[in-house]
Amino acid sequence: MSSPSPARKQYLEFKQQFPDAILMYQVGDFFETFDEDAYITARELQIVRTTRSYSKSKERVPLAGIPKHALDNYVGKLIQRGYKVVICEQVGEVQKGRDVVERAVTRILTAGTLSEPNLLPVRQNNYLVSIAPGRTQTGLASVDVSTGEFQVTWFTPDELPVALDAELQRLSPVECLLVEGGHAEAYQFPSKNVTITHCPAYFYQQEAAQTRLCRQFGVQSLEAYGCANEPQAIAAAGAIIAYVEKMNSALLTLLTALNSYSTKHFMVLDAHTQRNLELLQGTRSGSLQGSLLGVLDRTITPMGARHLRRTITQPLLDLFELNGRLESIEELYESPAIRRRFTMSLQELGDLERVSGRIRQGTAVRNEVLGLRDYLAELPTLRDLLQSCEAEQLLTIASELDPCPQVSELIQRALIRPDEEQDEGDNGRLIRPGYHAELDELFNSIRDSRRWMISLETRERQRTGIKALRVGFNKVFGYYIEVSNANLKLVPDDYMRKQTLVNAERFITPELKEHEARILSAVENIEGLERSIYADVLRQIAVFYPQLMTTATAVARIDVLLSLAEVAAHQGYVRPVLEQGHRLEIIGGRHPVVEYTLDGDIFIPNDTHLEATDGERIVLLTGPNMAGKSTYLRQVALIALLAQIGSFVPARKAQIGLVDRIFTRVGAEDDIASGKSTFMVEMEETATIINHATSHSLIILDEIGRGTSTYDGLAIARAVVEHLHSTVLARTLFATHYHELAALATELAHLRVYTVAISEDESQGIVFLHRVVPGCAERSFGVHVARLAGMPDSIVQRAETVLAQLETSRDGEHIAYSIDSHGVRESRIAEVGDSSYATGNGHVPHVYWQSEAARRMAESVEQNGHQPSLDEIDVQAITPLDALNLLSLLQKKKNILHR
Numbered sequence: 001m002s003s004p005s006p007a008r009k010q011y012l013e014f015k016q017q018f019p020d021a022i023l024m025y026q027v028g029d030f031f032e033t034f035d036e037d038a039y040i041t042a043r044e045l046q047i048v049r050t051t052r053s054y055s056k057s058k059e060r061v062p063l064a065g066i067p068k069h070a071l072d073n074y075v076g077k078l079i080q081r082g083y084k085v086v087i088c089e090q091v092g093e094v095q096k097g098r099d100v101v102e103r104a105v106t107r108i109l110t111a112g113t114l115s116e117p118n119l120l121p122v123r124q125n126n127y128l129v130s131i132a133p134g135r136t137q138t139g140l141a142s143v144d145v146s147t148g149e150f151q152v153t154w155f156t157p158d159e160l161p162v163a164l165d166a167e168l169q170r171l172s173p174v175e176c177l178l179v180e181g182g183h184a185e186a187y188q189f190p191s192k193n194v195t196i197t198h199c200p201a202y203f204y205q206q207e208a209a210q211t212r213l214c215r216q217f218g219v220q221s222l223e224a225y226g227c228a229n230e231p232q233a234i235a236a237a238g239a240i241i242a243y244v245e246k247m248n249s250a251l252l253t254l255l256t257a258l259n260s261y262s263t264k265h266f267m268v269l270d271a272h273t274q275r276n277l278e279l280l281q282g283t284r285s286g287s288l289q290g291s292l293l294g295v296l297d298r299t300i301t302p303m304g305a306r307h308l309r310r311t312i313t314q315p316l317l318d319l320f321e322l323n324g325r326l327e328s329i330e331e332l333y334e335s336p337a338i339r340r341r342f343t344m345s346l347q348e349l350g351d352l353e354r355v356s357g358r359i360r361q362g363t364a365v366r367n368e369v370l371g372l373r374d375y376l377a378e379l380p381t382l383r384d385l386l387q388s389c390e391a392e393q394l395l396t397i398a399s400e401l402d403p404c405p406q407v408s409e410l411i412q413r414a415l416i417r418p419d420e421e422q423d424e425g426d427n428g429r430l431i432r433p434g435y436h437a438e439l440d441e442l443f444n445s446i447r448d449s450r451r452w453m454i455s456l457e458t459r460e461r462q463r464t465g466i467k468a469l470r471v472g473f474n475k476v477f478g479y480y481i482e483v484s485n486a487n488l489k490l491v492p493d494d495y496m497r498k499q500t501l502v503n504a505e506r507f508i509t510p511e512l513k514e515h516e517a518r519i520l521s522a523v524e525n526i527e528g529l530e531r532s533i534y535a536d537v538l539r540q541i542a543v544f545y546p547q548l549m550t551t552a553t554a555v556a557r558i559d560v561l562l563s564l565a566e567v568a569a570h571q572g573y574v575r576p577v578l579e580q581g582h583r584l585e586i587i588g589g590r591h592p593v594v595e596y597t598l599d600g601d602i603f604i605p606n607d608t609h610l611e612a613t614d615g616e617r618i619v620l621l622t623g624p625n626m627a628g629k630s631t632y633l634r635q636v637a638l639i640a641l642l643a644q645i646g647s648f649v650p651a652r653k654a655q656i657g658l659v660d661r662i663f664t665r666v667g668a669e670d671d672i673a674s675g676k677s678t679f680m681v682e683m684e685e686t687a688t689i690i691n692h693a694t695s696h697s698l699i700i701l702d703e704i705g706r707g708t709s710t711y712d713g714l715a716i717a718r719a720v721v722e723h724l725h726s727t728v729l730a731r732t733l734f735a736t737h738y739h740e741l742a743a744l745a746t747e748l749a750h751l752r753v754y755t756v757a758i759s760e761d762e763s764q765g766i767v768f769l770h771r772v773v774p775g776c777a778e779r780s781f782g783v784h785v786a787r788l789a790g791m792p793d794s795i796v797q798r799a800e801t802v803l804a805q806l807e808t809s810r811d812g813e814h815i816a817y818s819i820d821s822h823g824v825r826e827s828r829i830a831e832v833g834d835s836s837y838a839t840g841n842g843h844v845p846h847v848y849w850q851s852e853a854a855r856r857m858a859e860s861v862e863q864n865g866h867q868p869s870l871d872e873i874d875v876q877a878i879t880p881l882d883a884l885n886l887l888s889l890l891q892k893k894k895n896i897l898h899r
Contacts, residue, residue, distance in 0.1 A: 026088060030065040089106045112175030117358075125171075147357055148357055180199065268660065279293060304555065329647065369538070404548065439533065443522075491507065576643040580658060585610075586656075589605060637664060644659060662700070665701050666701075696730075699724065
């Protein structure tokens with residue numbers, strides 16, 4: 001086998017250092033990938049793959065390349081698909097006598113270590129997380145290297161996996177670090193595209209991790225960061241430091257502190273609840289459309305948008321903090337004029353957070369730094385607006401805004417805008433004249449030569465008589481005088497041929513060569529000195545990084561408060577009353593997302609009354625398919641959540657006792673990868689709710705037990721309702737098609753039965769009224785919904801026939817419902833053949849009688865076998881329903897005796 005070429009050998013040496021990454025190897029104006037990387041790149045980016053020979057044997061090597069100018073765009077696509085990319089650039093010049101250009105790895109890019117603005121989502125964080133499981137504790141650390149946000153939390157075994165999965169859902173990381181041998185399948189990641197990176201065990205070794213963290217923050221212990229006694233939290237955070245240092249050590253400069261937090265300080269929203277309530281993205285769209293965030297996000301700045309996402313997924317439990325937010329929003333809500341002024345001010349601000357981070361890294365470009373100066377110039381106006389307010393939180397935010405006048409003054413003094421008018425010969429200058437004396441001297445030294453160059457073309461045309469003579473410059477040949485072939489006879493003797501073209505010749509003169517040498521030498525010195533001065537300017541600004549980040553956070557907070565106030569004003573929301581009790585009373589509640597998407601159509605509001613102690617603890621909601629049961633359930637949960645992020649709510653009035661957790665069990669899904677059926681998933685989720693809910697929780701259950709047989713499902717649903725009512729004591733909304741459960745209202749003191757009203761019309765059929773009213777639905781109207789869905793008429797008609805047969809010939813129960821002042825009452829008669837309701841000796845079970853006369857007569861029939869005559873039945877003393885039930889009882893008893 002022949003030896004590879006020098007270039008191929010150099011590539012293989014770099015690739016050996018990064019076997020798990022796609023190596024982008026610069027060759028001139030292209031970045032090439034080879035071998036297996038070429039196959040991956042061509043497939044993922046849909047570009048052409050070819051081959052090239054890099055050895056004397058002419059062996060063909062797979063090759064796929066992308067243009068240098070399009071590098072970031074293509075690399076971003078690879079990273080989004082979970083690949084790590086290494087950029088290997090040419091750092092030396094092409095030189096004669098050398099077989100290969102000097103190259104070096106300049107960037108290692110992974111999903112969680114990106115800081116380039118064009119590779120990051122603007123309005124959401126880009127989290128890298130690290131998980132450190134242990135026997136007594138599991139640590140979870142997260143970092144956004146573009147903003148410097150570095151946090152850590154930990155979970156006890158009894159909190160797993162629910163709390164950990166909830167945090168992963170909230171953070172939605174793009175990359176996760178696990179120790180070698182760790183199984184990603186053990187965790188629920190919201191995105192299938194999350195990059196899983198396995199790190200060596202020493203990354204997670206506690207002592208080494210603690211040393212690493214102390215060195216990073218320049219401290220001797222981690223006491224000040226609240227995690228000194230949390231070994232797995234330290235391990236997880238230390239692993240992030242080790243990984244970021246390996247990928248791009250410059251990013252470590254942004255990590256100036258570690259924030260330890262407990263999920264117990266916020267309302268817990270497990271992964272299922274976050275998805276079921278569609279907090280950050282719509283289930284169908286997979287985007288903002290159809291989500292709560294899509295309704296609430298009227299933020300103006302990128303950091304405000306990112307802060308709003310965190311706010312939605314971390315509802316508060318602190319009544320004082322919540323009332324402070326509500327007070328601030330109320331003040332903004334009541335004054336459209338001040339909202340407009342805030343909006344105009346915030347529109348002048350860009351991504352202060354990420355720009356500050358790039359300055360800290362030393363990677364910010366001139367326009368970003370000049371942009372920072374403009375942002376800081378707007379802050380006094382924003383601070384004055386805040387100081388004119390009365391709400392305490394708004395005044396606190398005002399005190400946190402620091403315009404950093406020293407930074408603005410430095411930028412103004414040091415940098416010149418590209419569009420500013422500059423002296424002749426200074427075009428393209430980066431550092432402002434007067435800032436650096438040595439640089440000014442260099443510019444002065446070539447100013448005369450540049451003026452001479454500018455006038456050279458005119459002088460030479462006059463001297464030679466060649467009207468088409470042109471003076472030009474390129475990087476390879478430098479300055480030259482170009483003369484067309486038709487005018488070569490007019491060329492003076494002092495012209496020296498430098499290059500021959502098809503239709504022209506290029507020349508130089510001794511004087512031109514002298515001025516060129518002077519300019520090129522000075523330009524090279526100028527470029528190097530400007531880079532050095534610019535880097536020093538960035539370092540001076542970076543000293544103010546803590547103040548800039550505090551200011552960015554303050555701007556984000558006012559942006560979020562303004563957004564919530566705007567939504568409240570435009571959507572007609574009201575301020576909720578929050579308290580520590582168990583009440584949940586909503587008058588005229590509306591679903592915020594559904595209402596928003598109606599585009600002017602009227603949303604039918606509904607009331608909710610729940611009280612975990614003495615009042616309605618459980619609402620059992622029946623009603624036809626498509627009537628709006630799920631919408632009603634979700635709207636109650638969303639209103640409670642909105643109240644606890646400090647937002648106004650879509651209702652006429654709302655009084656809410658703080659909710660510690662919202663649980664939801666809605667929808668039908670399976671887990672094929674784990675071999676779990678729909679019913680198994682349903683039971684696991686229900687068990688999680690029962691095991692973790694408290695009397696301060698809010699539980700939303702939709703169709704429990706539907707994944708199995710009717711009797712099994714009904715039995716499970718009933719047992720769950722009874723347990724929630726008598727043991728958990730949580731506020732619960734329970735939607736069901738098991739109308740038989742309505743009978744529980746006679747046994748459970750704090751359960752009430754409601755239904756979603758409909759209207760039946762011969763011409764229009766069934767009309768859904770979307771009103772929640774006391775009572776129980778008679779049937780589900782599933783066949784009607786099938787017709788609405790476009791099911792073929794033949795199938796619908798056959799279904800109606802089968803349904804009619806089932807309803808008239810069932811051997812099972814005959815149930816009647818009535819509503820009195822105590823709620824829904826059920827009368828049930830069963831035949832002997834119905835094992836669910838008949839006893840072995842043929843006795844019929846207990847029936848609720850509305851009148852005492854009917855109850856006495858029924859007891860006589862059951863206990864003595866007495867068959868009353870029509871004269872003995874006092875029809876004036878019993879209700880019509882009792883009369884029907886009594887006749888049914890007599891008929892059943894007669895059939896039993898005859899058998």
